[in-house]
Amino acid sequence: MVQVFNHEALLRARIELNLTQEQLAAAVGVDVRTYRRYETGAVNDPTEGFSVRHPTRRRMIERLSAELGLPGDELLIPRPTPGPAPPAAPPQIEPPRALAPEPTSPDAPPAPLPPSPPSLRPLHVHALQRARHFVGRDAILAELRLWVDAPRPEPRVLTLLGVGGAGKTSILEHLLAELGDAPREGGVFVWSFYEDQRIEAFLSEALRYFAAGAAFPPGERLLRLEETLRAGPPHLLALDGLEVVQAEGGAGRAHGEIVDPLLRRLFCALARGLGVARALVTSRFALADLDPWTGQGSRGLPLSTLTTSEAALLLRRWGVHGDERTLRDLSATSGGHALSVAVLGSYVGGLLGGDPAAVRAATLADAALDDPLARRLARVLSAYASALPPAERDLLARLSLLPAAAAPDALLAMIHGGGDLAGAMLGWGPAELRRGLGRLERLGLVFTSPAPDPRYSTHPFIREHFRALAPPDAASTLLQRGPLAPGSISTLPPPPPDPLASAPRRAPRDPASLDLHEALLHQLLDAGRARDAWDVYTRSLGGFTHLGLVLGEMSRGARVLRAFSTIEPPTIAPPTIEPPTIAPPTIAPPTIAPPGSDDPQNLPDDLPPLVRAELAYERGLYAAALGDLAFARRCYEAHNTLGESLGASIHLTTGLRTLAYTERLAGAFSRALHLIDASIALAEREGYTSHLTRGLALRAILLHDLGEGAAAAQGFAAARAHGDRLAARRGLWEVERMLALGAWQEAEEATRSVLHQSARLGWQGHTSHAHALLGRATLERGDLGAAAEHLTLARQWVATSGEVEAALRCHELAARLALAVAGETPLDGAAAGSTLARATQEAEAGLHLATLCGFAPARTRLAILAARAALPRGAAIAATAARAALASADPGDAWGRLDALSWAGALAQRAGDPAAAQLLQQAATLRAQLQ
Structure with a gap:
């Protein structure tokens, strides 16, 4: 009997485990091309079937069986008897990178609890400070115990709020100690941002723990962690010291805003609901990003000071002598501040023999100061330091x-x-x-x-x-002996004359080397050597060109540059060079932010002004890639202000164009057009030909967005008249116009040209963009298999970098592809439902991401796709969703409004809504205007 390899079982198993072809190929130790031969059935000979006489094939079967949990008799089956030819299999669509959010309607029934997986032991990545003597806090601990044990807690994110030293960490540690280290149904993951602020390290460790050792590329970690938490048991994230990654307010950031976009998105997802997962956080600041979910998804739990009785008891446990009144009087000097009372008790009990009379209480009180608790503690610590x-x-x-x-x-x-x-x-x-x-x-x-x-x-x-x-x-001396990475336990190397002298000249790639360089940069900043720190960033780490474009290390780059913010705001000298005489848009000087803020212009005085401008610009690049468009705008505005004051016209030309590009992503088309006009005028005046052609191409696509088709065509023609060709991002903008006009073949040919150039130069972001457009072009001409392949290739850069703009393109293409598969391929009921569910997941995941990050045009397109995918749940439901998408569409987004009007009208017609005719007539009028 002839046997064949069951490639259909392999495909089903991979998709059920939510693995990509690349991940499974790496797991079984083969290259992707070899793996694809197995998944497509190409390994089956038409005559002899699949022979396992070769040891390589036997090992492959064994590895696949072990990795997927499939018995060998499911992978090797008898050849089916000939019969009627089955319908063509639908193209493989990569599994979604994020699932749809849970229903938030109060009337919606709760989803069933997921099955219980194997128990997990708590993981304490960092040790939390244990209170040597813990008193009081009975009420808050009782509330926390009920919350931790609740099957479906409300809220999902609970924040212990209090000033530094109020006892937040001690309460969290005490609660975790009560939970113990025995295996639990839900995991307990403990992380201290005091010890390690690296968000990419946090995501990696959390995912490794909750996903049973799975490793994913940096760009996938956040979404994979969300998926794991959503599908899992009642996991608990215990996160200490969140204030070190929160803003203190000013420079456009809200007080308590999480400065890292990836961490911000995780907390928003937790507040919205990730299965039954919950997070217990300590911070000095309320979580401003979670204000929309206050009460149901998020709640702050302010800590009160210790009562006089509790403070007196704490002093007694530290060995301080005296009657109750004496101890209460002594504790009153610390205002009930838990750490102050503890340090005072340790000082008196440990160094002064327990005699309260030996300390002059009057010197510890200074209620007239702005921060009396911190000042009192400082006085105790000063006395302590003298006595040690x-x-x-x-x-x-x-x-x-x-x-x-x-x-x-x-x-x-x-x-x-x-x-x-x-x-x-x-x-x-x-x-x-x-x-x-x-x-x-x-x-x-x-x-x-x-x-x-x-x-x-x-x-x-x-x-x-x-x-x-x-x-x-x-x-x-510590600086000269080399950097200490977070958590490093290695001994210090012998000191070189200067740490920069031994810095490698090739930008590192492995995480350990990147960590060491980052630690060196922080030590240089601590030593007041900001210029040397900048050299480490630009030369050793390679700047955005290497960290961002090659490695996709967006969070690391953003964090490194954030460290340049100074404690005291710099004095900005007035410009000594006349600004350009063109009429650029009014650029308001950034408001000098309070000390310690995240202002992109709040930089060390010893950095030259042009370096400050470059630093602000690169901060904007990282912020935009991570989806923080609001902060990216502020960074580019700070760069442009400095460039204008210095008369650095080429920097200003670039900065105005990049800001215009960012405004386009946000849907502010008129503002973007104003900015790009200023950039073009400056490029023309200075003779910057390459900048002129880029500006003309961006202006042309903006005119297209606004519905000015003839002007857009003239704009692209003007760019080519100046020597431009279909290349890089500006070539892809023209392809976007071709796709909107239905010129599928022309768009495909042009995109392949750009793709070849981008791949040759290693421009991974451009390559992803090109594959997304190729996927759309091949989808429109009916080649669903090619579209699925381009989607997979486009997502490779998203997996590496997590770039939000690229992720949104992939969500949109995946949703369109799933809708096309469901509509054009013969599928049984279960398969059709699964495909439409995938379309919903992709569209809603992208819609949430676009809404959270402020990508307005992408939000409109994804909202319409979500409405289309909702049609199987009822025409009225789909029509309502489409009307909501139309209502939220920006008036200046002509093509988005056309899409919204067309589908709102079509779905309203399906639902029997009398408003359908009016909507369709408006769509026809707008379509005629757009030609």
Whole structure:
């Protein structure tokens, strides 16, 4: 009997596991081309079927069986007997990268709970500071216990709010200690942003934990994590210190806004509902991004200060003597601030013999200051520092110099370095270091992670105070000995003369090297060497050209450049060069933001003005790629203001054009046209031919967006008259117009030319854009298989970078493809329902992303696709959704309005709505205007 390889079973299993062809090929150890031969059935010989006599084929079957959980007899089956030819199989559509949100209507029935997967042990990526003596907080702990154990908690995101040192981390740690480390139905993932602010590392670790060790490319991690949480049991994310990645307000950012777009999107998804997952967060700031879900999806839980009785009890547990009134009077000087009371108790009980009379309480109170609690704590810490033995004070100061929790070997390496780095610890060995750390831990000044790999850290308030006690030479010496990556336990290398002298000249690619370079850059900034830090970013890390365009490390690049924001705002000198005489759009000077803000113009004084402009511009590039269009606009405006003041016309030309491009993504077409006109005028005046052609092409597509077809055609012709050709992004803009006009073949030919050039030059973003347009062109001429292949290729860059603009194109193409498969391919009821469900998932996932990030034209297109996919649920439902999409369409988006009018009319007609005729007539009128 002849046997064949069951490629259909392989395809079903891969899609059920939500794997791409690339991922499964890598899992079984073959290249994608080889894998595709198995999935398409090309390995089956027409005569002999599939032979397993070759050991390579046997190993392949074994690996596929193990990876997919399929028995061998399902992959190798007897050849079917000949019969009537079956209908052609529908083209494979990649599984959606994000699922549709849960229904938010209060009348909607709750979705059934997912089946229980294997239990998970809690994962403490970072140790949280444990309160040596914990008192009070009974009511809040009782509320938190009920919330953690609730099958479907409301809210999904709960934030413990309080000033620094109020006890937020201690409460969270106490609750987690009660939960224990035994396996649970839902996982518990503990992360401290105090210890590691790298969002890409957070997403990677969380996904590895919740998805049972699965590894995904950076651009896929957020959506894969959302999918995993949505489909899983009652997982808990315990996240400490969120304020370090939140804005303090100013420069257009709301107070408490999460500065990283990926983390912001995760929290918004959690608040909307990701299955039964929940997040418990500590922060000094309320989560401004979650205001739309306040009450149901998100809630802040403010912490009160300790009562006088609780504070007195805490002092007594620290060994302070005296009657109840004496202890209450002493605790009153700290205002019930939990950390202040604890440090005061440790100071009096540990260093003053427990005698409250030995401390002058009056010096601890200063209610007239703006931040009395912090000032009181600072006074206690100053007294503490004076009373500590010199070696222990130096140990705490050196520990505070390190960027994150430190292992003993890193501290020993500092001691062995001698000089200011060792300080009073000179001559200490491992035993003395253990005793010193143990004493500081007993005093509550440091805390440690559990053995066998203990690491030591301290509260951010204590770290900031004692860091200032280290001599400046100690920080400089630490800098020269090389960067310490977050969580590094390696010993410090011998010091080179200068860390920049040994910096590699080839931009790194592996995450470990990138981490080390980033740590070096932060240390240079801490040492006041902003220009050297900029050199590390541009030369060693390669700037946006390498970090963004090649590696897709958008979050890292945005974080690195955010570190250049200064504590004190710089003084901006008036321009010494007359600005261009053209009439550019009015660019209001950015408002100088308060200290510590995320203002793109709030940069170190020692950076030259032109470098400041370049830095602001590159911040905008990262922000736009991550979907933060509002902040990207502010960055480009800051760049343009500096460029204008310096008379740097070529920078201003580029900045105006890039800002116009960004405004187009946001749907502000008239504003974009005003900006690009200014850019073109400047390019013409200065003779920048290449910039002129790019500007003319962008102006032409903007005119097309606005419905001015003849002017758009003239604009593209003008660009070609200046020597331009269909190339790069400007060539793809002209293709977009061809597709809108129905010139499918012409669009396909032009796109392939751009694709060839982009692939040859390594422009992955342009390549993804080209594949998305090719997918649309081949879809429109009926080649569904080719469209599916182009979708897969377009998504490769999205998987690498997570670029939102590219992701939205892929969601749109995937939804269109699924609708085409359901409408044009013979499918049984179950397959048709699955395909339409995929169209809904793709459209709604893209719609949510476009709405959250402010991509208005994409939002309109995806809303219409979601309405079309809703037709099987009822014509009235689909028509209502289409009318909502029409209502939200921007009046200036002529082609979006045409799409919305056409489908709103068609679906209203299906629903028997008398308004259908009017809608269709409006669509016909607009279509005639657009020719």
